[in-house]
Each structure stands twice: as structure tokens, then as C-alpha cells.
Amino acid sequence: MTDILWTTLLFTSVTLIVSQGSNKCGQPRIYENRRLDEKYLLISEFKDGDKVTYKCDKGYTQWQGRRDSTCFNGHWSSLNMQCKKKKCGSAGDIVNGKFHQDGNLFGDKAYAECNTGYVLQGMPFRECLDNGWSGTIPNCIASHSFSKPFHAPARASDRIREAAAVRVVTCRRPTAQHVMLNGTKHAYRPGERLLFSCHEGFHMQGNSKIIQCGQDGKWSPRPMKCAKIKCPSLNVLNSVINIVRRVVNTTVTVSCKEDFHLSGAKHITCEANGSWTPAVPTCEPNSVPGQCGQLPFHPNAFPRDGQLDQYKDRSQVRFRCIHGYIWAGGNETIYCDNGHWTSLQLICRKKKCGSAGELENGHFDYTGVSFGDTATAKCNEGYQLVGEAMRHCRAEGWDGRKPVCEVVKCSNPPEVPGAEMYGPTDDEPIRFGDLVSYRCLTGTLVGSQEIFCTEKGTWSASAPQCRGVVCPFPHMKFGSRSSWFQQSYQTGNSVEFTCNPGWRLVGARTVTCGTDGKWKPALPKCIRV
Template sequence: MMNLGYKIMFFLSIAIHPSAEVPSTCGTPPSFPHMEVRDKYLRQKNIFSKGDKVLYRCAEGYTQYSGIRSIMCEAGKWTRLSMKCEKKMCGSAGELFNGHYDYTGASFRDKAYAVCNEGFTLKGMEYRMCKESGWSGEIPTCEEGGEPQVVPAEVTCPAPSVANGVKLSEADSVYRVGDSVTFTCSEGFLLTGAQQLTCGPDGQWQPQLPLCQASDITQSSKPDGRCRVPPYLPNAHLSDRYITQTDFGPGERVRYRCALGYVRARGTYYSTCVSGKWTPVTLRCERKSCGSAGEISYGDFIYTGVKFGDTATGVCNEGYQLVGRGVRNCMTDGWDGRVPVCEAVQCAELPTVVNGETNGYLEPPYFYSTVIGYRCRVGKLIGAKEIYCTKDGTWSDPPPECKGEW
């Protein structure tokens, strides 16, 4: 019996043991809509140990608005990702003097078509596109008379590709005149040439594509104390004087500045080359706040938010109608346009009722909720005794009639 009991326990322990094991590693991190795992984590490995973390970033054309970007491997499973991404908004494409923009929308990949007033012709791009960094190209002009000089929107540059290089911005599938891309090199490679390229009117990148050379080759001709291209910083970029520089000596310092529509939240603007590496950049840039878009008498603004790229739409109270442009966009220098006005709806002047009169005399205009009462001097009143001006600018009923005799 003891032997039998021992054998039963032995086999039970074998059967139970595998199912009791808890996996200690995690596989490839999960994918989510409008998000992607930062490349460096996927290049390192595809098996992750307990406690390992990976960082996500919003996909091209989307920005983070809440949550935490990281997940962790725990007990063989990835923790839940709380980060949320929203579609990039570009707001207004700018003021086109002697013309206006026709928008397909104001979010990522939408277009704003330039339309000149009668008698004026367009000089420049026929439309601007909402990109990762804002509206593409420059604002065209509408000039009096003359022949149009429109840069064809079909002129594109081929997708730029640099061996061992990584695009930091503007990773679009179509590149038009005026679009820019910024490159850095993969780990172990150094960039030679310009870091930022622009699509020229001839469909060619200007200047020419840079090279990413293996660091051991590059370093053989340079001291180990020098630095290569400074690190990429979200919502910020290098000051213009440093953009094309690819080699920096010990002690050299570069300055960053917040991107268009962003302001410094904390940290310093500088990074210094020390022992072949850049000191950490503490600058953090956040979307500029525009605050209130103003007060509308007899109405309110409905906001998507109050930061750069957000919009405020004017909505009037019942019986009032909007006069002026109804949407304001949060721009780098505050809300564009002006506060619209809500004016009371008016009803048309009423015809005279034969043999009838109104109770009292009201002069036009007749605004929303105005009430007019009728009485007959001769005959009997047929119809509504009182009518009022509705929120739609129409009278609640037609005027009555006075028929017959007393």
C-alpha cells in the first residue's frame, strides 16, 4: 500500500509540476492602433525577461494626449498599455490675402486648397497638406492680373532612403515640393552630409542624401572625444546653425528650440559634447496654450481643447444666428480670427389684415420671440389670434383674416 501510495503521489507530482510552472519571459510586444514600439527595442531581441520594459510612441500623424508610454513583462505577460494617441491637428493654413483656403479638413493628411478672388491669380503651391510638423510648404500669394504661376502639386520626390539610416520625421509615403525629412544613423554608424533634406521643385532632394558610415571607419580619422549628430528631441529641433553640422569637438555646445506651436515646459535648451557623447537634453516642450477664445453674447464656444492645433467653434443660443467666421484655431500667436457675433433671428414684415388691426403697434424689425396679437374692426377673426417669430426666422402661423359682418 505504501508503494502504491508513493507511486500515485509521484505521478501526481509529475502531472502537476508542468502546469504549475509560470512563464518568466515574454514574446514580441503587442501591437495597437496608431501606435508602434520604438525601433531600438525590436532590434535588440524578441524574447524579454521579467521586469523588462518597452516604450511605445504614437504613429505618424498622431500625438499622445494621455497615459504612460511603457509596458513591462510580468509573469510571462505584458502589462496593459495606458497611452492614448489622437490624430494630429494643423489648425489654420494661414491667411491668404485676396483669396481663401478651401479645406478638406484640418487634421493629418488633409488638404487646404488656395483659391484667389476674382481678378487675382495664384503664385505658388496650389494646396498645402497637414503633415506631422504642420502645414506643408509656404503660403502662396494672390496677385492682381497676370498669368497664374502654380507649382504643380503632382511634383514629388522619391522616398529618401539611406543605408543604415533612420528617418526621424516626415516619414510620409508621398513627398511634395517643400517637404522635409530629417535623418540620423543607426547605432554604430556616423552621419556624413546634411541631416535635413528638402524636396526641391525639380523633384530632387536638396542637398544630396547623406551617408551613414561604420563608426570604426569614421573614428579612425577622427579623435574618440568628438561627437556625431546631436540626439533627436520630440517637439523640438536644433537651431538652424547646427542642422547641417555632423561633427562636433569636445566641449562644443548645441542649442535646441521648441517646434512651431510648442513652448518650453521645463529643462534647459543646451547639450554639450563630452567624451564623445552628448549630455542629456532636459528640454521638454509642450503645446502652447491659447486660453479662452473669448466670450460670445447669446452664445458659447465649443472647444476641442485650448492648445496649439485645437479649435473653438461658436454656437449661438436658440433664436440667434452666427455672424462672422464660426471657427477659431489655436495658432502659435493665439486664436486666429475674431470672436463671432450672435444676432437675434428676424422675421419678415407681415401684410396688413383687411378690416383688422394689431393689439398695439410694433415697428419692424421683428426679432425672435416677438408676439403680435390681432383683432377685427369688422367681421369675425378666422385663424390664430396671436402669432410669434420662431427660432427659424418664420412666423408661427400666417396672419388671420377678418370675414363677415356683425
């Protein structure tokens, strides 16, 4: 008897343990085009009643259904969230060409084709990615050899039609001031080229000396201009210059102020290449034996106490790093040694700012973490940035305040007359992905039964409607209808009542069928007199 009792207790205990363990769920299910939120990936076991949320894969966006799945009695509830491919729209317009698109959804491609007489310059296709079309719109450049147009791969080429004929056009001989051309014809065919040069004392504006007649009858590149050559302005410290003009063949005389002497040519001339010849001279202070002159240059440092024209022998000058840089080694002091400066070995490096901070529900994209670099805040899907997106690494650290990523919220869902609404409770904010569903009390639902809060803070669709709302037939004990006799009553229909002899009406004599399928006011009653 004792053995039987212990066996029964042991079996009961094992059954309870197994039952309790079976209520837990393992890893949530995997769905096509949807993925589990990152915060659940490292959790291997879930309790009964736990919820997990999903999001759409890269290149997809939610369009209906709930985002959550619940652990119930050891099993995950089915996920009814639906994701569809994102749209990219048009791939753009190509001058002298066009795109042939497989479609405008994520993963589709658009193939470029140039018109006859033009060749493609750039990528031959663009792909619809998560953030739009890849790359940039290519160019169609006129070809004097009339190369065959680029054809898309086989799946797009079926839609490409070759041009039936080439329109014959000509370009008129161009004219411009101070320009010389190597051709004498009055008209040129597409693809023909001209070489142009400028008159003496003028130089070409632009990178090309060659222009070409295009299929549209216009020369390219444009415009073709020649500008007057000028030499740089002269800025010689401690000098006296008798300059009036800086055009070609102008000669200038340079002389120095008192206590300074000329180092270089006294007379310089503006040449046809836009430079002074000989080189622009300088005015140097009259030196004293043993003294030092100009300080050595350091790109990231400067003398602490300013700069003089002359320094006595054995003078010392200390340098410091410029704003945004810090000392990283080397001697910061130099000495005047018998007319020569000792070597400046100071090393200055950019200050570092480190991390711009952890961004909850987002991240920073860095160009670097040193002085002058930037960090740009990016929020995860379903969150919006509040604050300045970009922070700059300054000498004192990252400027500004760290922004925050707040969850996208939607306004209260629209109410539908004659329908019940199911969704978040009134005291809960409505967030990205939250779902609201409608059920008509009477009549038929027209429109989307479910709408959800999108990543833009708007509802995925307009509210549905309940059409054909019918009120219960207006039965009246000890009375009857006195007007508006119908088989059924819809929203807006009215009815009038009267009581039988010996009975008195209590309530409104006339009632109307409301949008919620109820009589307004309530049906009256007949009581005995």
C-alpha cells in the first residue's frame, strides 16, 4: 500500500513538472520577408504569455496585420503581419536616352539605352534598393562614329525598338569674341569637331579646346569663351610698387622701404601664361651679423609671443599647437644660433573626441573621432529624430547635445459610426506598428477592416464605413405604428407610434434609426390608463 502511494505521488509530481515545463516556448518562428526584433535574439526560452515583435526585412515595408506573436501553452501564435516590397518610383530621365524598367519595386532594375548617335557614359543600369535607386543617372554623349546604342540584357531588350532613321541635322559655325577656329565651313554634321584657340593676351575658359556638333544641332561643350589674361595681384611686404595694370606685357618696378633691401629682380613683366617673370621679389630686413630673421614655418603650431622681423643671437622662441591640436612629442622651443634657427621638432596632432554617445533605438555614423570630424545620428525604423542630427568634433569635445530617437506615434484612430473598434487602450500611446480593427454592429463593412500606425506617424488607410445599418424591427406591445410603414428601417428612417384604446403612450411618439443601429430616442411603451 505504501509503495502504491509513493508511486502515485511520484507520477503526479512528474506530471506537474512536465505540464509546467510544456508551457514555455523556445525560439520564435521564422517568417519570409520578416525578422524578429533584435532584442529577442539572445533569449532562448520564453514564459507563457510573453510577447515578441517582428519587423519587415530590408527592402520591405509593413502594410497590414499585427507585429506581435504570443507564447501560449508552449506554442507561438501565428504572425499575421504582412510585408510588401518598397517602391522606388521612376529611375529618372536620360537626356538623349531612356530607361527600360523591370519594375519599380525592391530588387528590380532599370536599364539605360541611348538614342542612335549617342554612347552611354556611366553605369548601364540602376537597381531599386532599400533607400531608392542605386548610383546616378548616366549620360548619353554624342558620338561622331554613330556607335550602336547600348542594349539592355535579354529580359529588357524585348521591349527595346531600334530607331527607324537618324534625323539629319547640322550645326552652324559658332561665333565668339577673341576666338579663332580651325575650320571655315558654314555648317557641320553631327559628330564633326572644331579646335578653337584664343587671341594673344586672352586665355580659354573651360577644360576643353574641342567642341563637337551634336545630334540636336548644338555644339558641346558650351559656352566657348576667351577671357583677358591677368597676372596675380602683387602683395610684396615692405615694398613700393608703381603698378597700374596687370595685363600681358605690363612691366612693373619694385623698390623697398627704408631698412629693407630687395631680394630678387627690380623689374618684372606679366607674361602670356599669366605669371610674372622673373619671379616676384621680396623685401628683406637689413640683417645684422649673428641675428636671425623669419621664423621656421609649422603647419599646426605658432609662436606663443608673436613674430618679429629680427631676433638677437641666442634668442629663444616657444611654439604652441594651434586650436584643435595637442602636443604629441618633440621640443617646442628653438634658438637663434649665430644667424640660424635650430630645428623645430614639435609634433602636434588632432585632438580626439571619442564616442559621440550611445543612441538608444539608433546609432551614429562617423567620419572619424578627431578634431573636425562629424557624427550623424540615424534612428531605427519606427523612430524619429528629435534634436540636431549632426555633431562636430571640436577642441572641447563633441558640440551640441546628443539627440534622441523617439518612437513614431499616431493620433487617435478614427471612429466609425455603427462599428466597434479594437486596439490599444485609451491610456496607451499609439506607436508605430500598432493595429486597430473594426467590426460593424449592423450592416456591411466597406474599406480596410484593419489599419496600422506607419513609420511616418500616419494611419495606413482611411477609416472604413458601415453601410446598410439596420435597426431592430420596432415591435410595440399594446400599440402599433401609425405612420412610415416599412419592412425594415435603415439609418435615418423614422417611425411614429400610437397605443391601443385604454392605453397611454410613455416616451417619444417618433423615433429614428441611428448610425449605430439603435433607435433614438428609445422605443416608447404603452401603459394602462
